[in-house]
Amino acid sequence: MDHPLAAALAFVSKVASVLARPQVVGSAVAALLVLVVGARLRFGRGVWTARLASPAVRTDGAYAVFYLAGIYAFLISGPTYRLLDALVTAHAPFLRLGLLRGLPFWSQFFVASLVMDLVLYWTHRAMHRLPWLWAFHSVHHSQREMNGLANFRFHAGDVFLRGLAQFVPGLLLGVPVWVWLPSVWIQVALDCLAHTGLGWGYGPLGRVLVSPGFHRVHHSAEPGHRDLNFGMTYSFWDRAFGTAGGGPAEPAGYGLPGAPVPPSFLRQLAYPFASLAHVDSQRAITPAPPEAAS
DSSP, rough: OHHHHHHHHHHHHHHHHHHTHHHHHHHHHHHHHHHHHHHHHHHTTTTHHHHHHHHHHHHHHHHHHHHHHTTTTIIIIHHHHHHHHHHHHHOOOOGGTTTTTSSSSHHHHHHHHHHHHHHHHHHHHHHHOOOOOOOHHHHHOOSSSOOOGGGGGOOOHHHHHHHHHHHHHHHHHHHOHHHHHHHHHHHHHHHHHTTSSOOOOOOGGGGBBBOOOHHHHHHHHHHHHHHHHHHHHHTTHHHTTTTOOSSSOOSOOOOOOOOOOOOOOOHHHHHHHHHHHHHHHHHHHHHOOOOOOO
């Protein structure tokens, strides 16, 4: 049997190797820079550190660790991807078309980005439309204090479903790691910036990219605003499909007033399942309407 100290050192070494991966380091640096700079610009000197120490932001920080430190990948996405990859190899190898193979870097980058973002746009809309998906996605909308780390406040079920939606398009395109890795860093930086609550519109570029001013409308406490501005990276999907809206003024508030989403990370992980179970139990005890007399 290995000595306990040797086993502990091996575990620490494995964790360190995960944290040192380029994906983790680059994403963490991008998120922290946006968090600090965005908080200072939004809340001003002398206040931003207190806002970052609030319980709501600490919950967002727990989500950031859960995803950036590879915990989600180790527990959920990694095993799922290996299973799906094995199933494709055994039963549907024709899906590995590699449509982007041989194209220059920038061509691969932009085509993959456009296709994946279009998939996410429609997945996002479905999460607002279908009650069982909204039970998971509502966790993301529960944040009342917009900040860079709010980008990571996604329930694991939410992230899992979005990843599942992208699996087949990813196989068809065949995005290599040297294209995928820079796109992850850029995506994290843009998404974190979009959640700062700043009023930036990006000028003419805002007609292409989702800006903080564009996305904060989507997080407004006004119920009608939640069905606007679904784009994740590109704002032109909303304009093309008629879901763009909102003005330049900052919403009066953020979050889901009256919704029972709990404040802590662990309780939020349990919330969608408890919420769906409650809905099912209410349906079970509600008597069926009497049949109309013939």
